[in-house]
Amino acid sequence: CTFSVAVVQRCISRLFLKNILYLNSMGLSEQELGAILKERLDAEQVQVHDESGGCGAKFSVVVVASRFDALPLLERHRLVNDALKAQMEQIHALSIKALTPAQWQLRNAKP
Secondary structure, eight states, X not given: OOOOHHHHHHHHHHHHHHHHHHHHHHSOOHHHHHHHHHXXXXXXXXXXXXXXXXXXXXXXXEEEOGGGTTOOHHHHHHHHHHHTTTGGGTOSEEEEEEEXXXXXXXXXXXX
């Protein structure tokens, strides 16, 4: 059985496209993570940046929540990780900035 070059190229293109669509469907989006963090931590402000080029494997997050008041940094990070426990299986790396509302205001104050 012989195949023409065009048929092989078409098959390869279809497989490639299916793999890309599959990989994109596996990754998490910035919006998904932001919504989860906002809801589960009752956050006032959430910023999520996908640093993996859109595949949803590496994120940096800034979470501002009143519940972080009087908590040490390690405990804040644990809360964020716990909020994303189910999603962490899909995330390769996560950078966290967990701030209180007062810290957020100081950080964003204009001179």
